[in-house]
Amino acid sequence: xxxxxxxxxxxxxxxxxxxxxxxxxxxxxxxxxxxxxxxxxxxxxxxxxxxxxxxxxxxxxxxxxxxxxxxxxxxxxxxxxxxxxxxxxxxxxxxxxxxxxxxxxxxxxxxxxxxxxxxxxxxxxxxxxxxxxxxxxxxxxxxxxxxxxxxxxxxxxxxxxxxxxxxxxxxxxxxxxxxxxxxxxxxxxxxxxxxxxxxxxxxxxxxxxxxxxxxxxxxxxxxxxxxxxxxxxxxxxxxxxxxxxxxxxxxxxxxxxxxxxxxxxxxxxxxxxxxxxxxxxxxxxxxxxxxxxxxxxxxxxxxxxxxxxxxxxxxxxxxxxxxxxxxxxxxxxxxxxxxxxxxxxxxxxxxxxxxxxxxxxxxxxxxxxxxxxxxxxxxxxxxxxxxxxxxxxxxxxxxxxxxxxxxxxxxx
Amino acid sequence: xxxxxxxxxxxxxxxxxxxxxxxxxxxxxxxxxxxxxxxxxxxxxxxxxxxxxxxxxxxxxxxxxxxxxxxxxxxxxxxxxxxxxxxxxxxxxxxxxxxxxxxxxxxxxxxxxxxxxxxxxxxxxxxxxxxxxxxxxxxxxxxxxxxxxxxxxxxxxxxxxxxxxxxxxxxxxxxxxxxxxxxxxxxxxxxxxxxxxxxxxxxxxxxxxxxx
Amino acid sequence: xxxxxxxxxxxxxxxxxxxxxxxxxxxxxxxxxxxxxxxxxxxxxxxxxxxxxxxxxxxxxxxxxxxxxxxxxxxxxxxxxxxxxxxxxxxxxxxxxxxxxxxxxxxxxxxxxxxxxxxxxxxxxxxxxxxxxxxxxxxxxxxxxxxxxxxxxxxxxxxxxxxxxxxxxxxxxxxxxxxxxxxxxxxxxxxxxxxxxxxxxxxxxxxxxxxxxxxxxxxxxxxxxxxxxxxxxxxxxxxxxxxxxxxxxxxxxxxxxxxxxxxxxxxxxxxxxxxxxxxxxxxxxxxxxxxxxxxxxxxxxxxxxxxxxxxxxxxxxxxx
Numbered sequence: 001x002x003x004x005x006x007x008x009x010x011x012x013x014x015x016x017x018x019x020x021x022x023x024x025x026x027x028x029x030x031x032x033x034x035x036x037x038x039x040x041x042x043x044x045x046x047x048x049x050x051x052x053x054x055x056x057x058x059x060x061x062x063x064x065x066x067x068x069x070x071x072x073x074x075x076x077x078x079x080x081x082x083x084x085x086x087x088x089x090x091x092x093x094x095x096x097x098x099x100x101x102x103x104x105x106x107x108x109x110x111x112x113x114x115x116x117x118x119x120x121x122x123x124x125x126x127x128x129x130x131x132x133x134x135x136x137x138x139x140x141x142x143x144x145x146x147x148x149x150x151x152x153x154x155x156x157x158x159x160x161x162x163x164x165x166x167x168x169x170x171x172x173x174x175x176x177x178x179x180x181x182x183x184x185x186x187x188x189x190x191x192x193x194x195x196x197x198x199x200x201x202x203x204x205x206x207x208x209x210x211x212x213x214x215x216x217x218x219x220x221x222x223x224x225x226x227x228x229x230x231x232x233x234x235x236x237x238x239x240x241x242x243x244x245x246x247x248x249x250x251x252x253x254x255x256x257x258x259x260x261x262x263x264x265x266x267x268x269x270x271x272x273x274x275x276x277x278x279x280x281x282x283x284x285x286x287x288x289x290x291x292x293x294x295x296x297x298x299x300x301x302x303x304x305x306x307x308x309x310x311x312x313x314x315x316x317x318x319x320x321x322x323x324x325x326x327x328x329x330x331x332x333x334x335x336x337x338x339x340x341x342x343x344x345x346x347x348x349x350x351x352x353x354x355x356x357x358x359x360x361x362x363x364x365x366x367x368x369x370x371x372x373x374x375x376x377x378x379x380x381x382x383x384x385x386x387x388x389x390x391x392x393x394x395x396x397x398x399x400x401x402x403x404x405x406x407x408x409x410x411x412x
Numbered sequence: 413x414x415x416x417x418x419x420x421x422x423x424x425x426x427x428x429x430x431x432x433x434x435x436x437x438x439x440x441x442x443x444x445x446x447x448x449x450x451x452x453x454x455x456x457x458x459x460x461x462x463x464x465x466x467x468x469x470x471x472x473x474x475x476x477x478x479x480x481x482x483x484x485x486x487x488x489x490x491x492x493x494x495x496x497x498x499x500x501x502x503x504x505x506x507x508x509x510x511x512x513x514x515x516x517x518x519x520x521x522x523x524x525x526x527x528x529x530x531x532x533x534x535x536x537x538x539x540x541x542x543x544x545x546x547x548x549x550x551x552x553x554x555x556x557x558x559x560x561x562x563x564x565x566x567x568x569x570x571x572x573x574x575x576x577x578x579x580x581x582x583x584x585x586x587x588x589x590x591x592x593x594x595x596x597x598x599x600x601x602x603x604x605x606x607x608x609x610x611x612x613x614x615x616x617x618x619x620x621x622x623x624x
Numbered sequence: 625x626x627x628x629x630x631x632x633x634x635x636x637x638x639x640x641x642x643x644x645x646x647x648x649x650x651x652x653x654x655x656x657x658x659x660x661x662x663x664x665x666x667x668x669x670x671x672x673x674x675x676x677x678x679x680x681x682x683x684x685x686x687x688x689x690x691x692x693x694x695x696x697x698x699x700x701x702x703x704x705x706x707x708x709x710x711x712x713x714x715x716x717x718x719x720x721x722x723x724x725x726x727x728x729x730x731x732x733x734x735x736x737x738x739x740x741x742x743x744x745x746x747x748x749x750x751x752x753x754x755x756x757x758x759x760x761x762x763x764x765x766x767x768x769x770x771x772x773x774x775x776x777x778x779x780x781x782x783x784x785x786x787x788x789x790x791x792x793x794x795x796x797x798x799x800x801x802x803x804x805x806x807x808x809x810x811x812x813x814x815x816x817x818x819x820x821x822x823x824x825x826x827x828x829x830x831x832x833x834x835x836x837x838x839x840x841x842x843x844x845x846x847x848x849x850x851x852x853x854x855x856x857x858x859x860x861x862x863x864x865x866x867x868x869x870x871x872x873x874x875x876x877x878x879x880x881x882x883x884x885x886x887x888x889x890x891x892x893x894x895x896x897x898x899x900x901x902x903x904x905x906x907x908x909x910x911x912x913x914x915x916x917x918x919x920x921x922x923x924x925x926x927x928x929x930x931x932x933x934x935x936x937x938x939x940x941x942x943x944x
């Protein structure tokens with residue numbers, strides 16, 4: 001690296017930080033609120049640290065709860081960036097190419113949240129170094145959790161490096177060298193599928209839990225991710241378009257809508273297939289589904305949640321498919337939000353918790369998160385949003401500068 | 413044209429990467445089925461391990477045991493000596509080998525004994541098991557004396573299936589050690605000979621409610 | 625010095641009520657009290673120097689490796705550190721063994737479902753022997769009461785508390801089955817749990833990071849997690865311990881039945897089998913054709929729980 005490269009890298013970082021923090025009162029207030037939630041999460045985590053995981057609602061029977069539910073869902077959000085990367089880089093879609101950076105940076109935020117959720121779920125986070133290959137002892141390739149550590153960190157690296165390189169070039173007002181980053185883009189496409197499949201295999205590979213031990217789980221993870229992810233990106237783009245000078249065309253929203261609809265329909269077909277298998281001739285293995293949808297032995301804490309999730313999922317899919325408002329923001333965005341929330345519930349708490357109920361010995365207990373768990377979860381979500389915001393803001397400034405320069409070149 | 417070739421190359425790289433990862437994944441799966449089952453390992457172990465008996469911390473049979481008058485599949489074994497655990501042994505101290513001629517002697521000396529051995533309306537008589545002539549001994553159906561330490565010989569006359577299991581190891585239990593000289597509890601260590609059926613009682617502890 | 629001894633006296637009186645959990649909190653309370661009244665100089669036997677030593681030992685403990693990779697010297701060093709820490713923390717002498725498996729031994733267990741009367745002596749003995757947390761009432765062994773005509777454990781009642789045995793019911797004990805193809809071992813991302821050569825599936829409590837994936841992977845609910853600091857009355861503490869067995873666990877790690885490794889490696893019966901008043905529990909060496917367990921496997925019709933999962937448990941059920 002030459003001296004001038006070094007200098008421009010320093011400038012790049014310095015300017016990015018400056019841009020990410022600069023903004024009007026509204027923006028500062030928004031960051032302040034996120035920080036407030038992060039502080040709340042930090043406080044709750046200090047309570048969890050002093051009391052142990054007993055401060056959560058988890059037990060020897062339901063040994064994973066809100067944290068792992070959110071982790072699972074957010075891996076899908078991270079993977080969904082591929083739904084922008086694939087058309088933008090492989091099919092050279094101009095509209096999506098313009099916003100692909102936003103998708104990639106959202107993936108970074110989602111991955112940071114994933115890793116944070118794993119960390120707060122650990123009984124001994126201070127011993128997490130045992131996981132680092134070389135110093136620790138890594139049970140690879142046997143443990144799917146070891147695979148997950150690799151793919152998540154790898155995906156995080158890919159989704160940091162590629163945008164960083166492109167942004168760095170754009171910052172210096174030069175075109176990035178395609179030959180340099182295209183292999184990594186292709187790798188990240190492949191990697192996006194693998195992070196979500198591996199996360200699904202985490203559950204799918206356990207014969208101990210019939211509710212998860214289902215070959216449809218992996219494909220369904222992908223389908224639900226490719227529905228919920230674009231829905232979230234749609235909402236993020238809407239916010240960016242409203243509050244910043246970076247304007248986004250309607251065609252982008254339409255394309256995202258189509259992607260989300262196709263994935264959501266596939267997801268619903270698979271959900272229907274699963275429900276049919278569980279309830280046509282119910283076996284012992286259907287008890288978790290029975291607990292989830294109808295309650296078991298007087299325990300039914302998830303029943304209202306799953307029916308809410310399924311209904312808003314269905315409603316959102318229908319609205320997005322028929323598109324009655326012709327992409328009108330007042331129809332499109334609430335529908336996207338509904339789809340996102342529906343999948344969040346169904347794939348988060350609705351998937352993880354019933355996997356443990358009833359226990360392998362047939363005992364039925366309910367799980368409900370404590371305030372500590374909820375506050376930590378909010379804190380991690382706020383942290384992710386915070387990171388995404390701080391990444392996207394300078395990225396958009398750089399992109400706009402570059403686009404302006406490109407435009408002037410063409411005119412000149 | 414060049415671009416096309418480039419992306420073709422990339423697709424190839426991706427494909428080979430994918431197949432490599434899939435292979436590794438299969439590697440993770442194979443590990444499971446490649447393992448010898450425990451039943452195969454058991455079947456293969458046909459000879460008695462020689463040094464297994466020699467765990468330094470395992471004592472010889474406890475002093476208060478006696479060699480059984482029979483052998484099990486592994487040879488000789490020992491049983492817990494019972495005589496010194498019988499509070500009023502020697503019986504001949506009172507009986508002098510005949511009925512004690514004292515008023516209410518039965519109530520005074522043996523009032524604690526409730527006979528619940530045998531069918532409900534046809535309990536066993538004392539003399540079925542106790543030697544009428546020599547009270548320090550039990551008696552077999554054939555009239556042979558049986559030492560109190562070898563009570564299993566007596567019980568086994570009727571409960572021959574249980575005795576078979578006891579000799580083999582499916583009934584009763586070893587004292588303290590799974591290794592070393594095999595020493596078993598006598599039948600009467602667990603079963604009250606006069607009321608052999610286990611009594612109803614409250615469990616020692618309970619499992620916590622796993623839900624509120 | 626004298627005043628300090630006196631102030632320590634109330635501690636002695638409540639000796640019987642001392643526990644692993646309260647020892648820590650009271651210590652910190654005492655420390656502040658002592659510091660507040662300026663009695664720091666005398667120290668309380670294990671005053672400041674004890675704290676420094678504790679910190680130093682904990683620091684060394686933090687960087688130790690996985691038990692399986694330790695050299696005999698390293699094992700010795702960690703054991704002496706752990707014993708010293710127990711001395712500082714609880715004023716107790718414990719012996720932590722690292723006894724290796726006996727050659728040509730593969731432990732197996734058989735449970736007689738027609739003999740067990742549901743007295744639960746085994747459960748109580750296990751809790752005591754293995755220093756299980758009393759606060760959350762952790763139990764490795766559980767007994768289920770099942771109705772005649774069904775063999776499905778899920779239909780059983782694991783929370784009974786009434787006079788036993790109940791007519792037309794039978795009792796079935798469950799615990800870790802020490803599977804030969806254990807899904808928990810495969811799941812662990814850090815190799816903190818493994819099968820020893822004598823077949824016992826163990827956990828390195830100091831290597832476990834507490835992700836609980838093994839717990840999700842176990843089809844028999846054989847594993848327990850320390851959700852908070854384990855609470856064991858010091859008066860009832862079993863001091864003869866094994867590194868992989870009943871030594872005191874910390875918060876945030878997994879634990880499980882170890883076939884009482886601290887006993888069985890010395891040739892003794894596990895606490896549950898030793899305590900059973902009905903002789904329903906048969907334990908022994910599967911590689912010894914003359915052993916009781918082999919007799920059961922040969923002469924009785926046995927079955928294993930959820931055999932269809934391919935976990936290959938070393939725990940069989942049989943009936944007379």
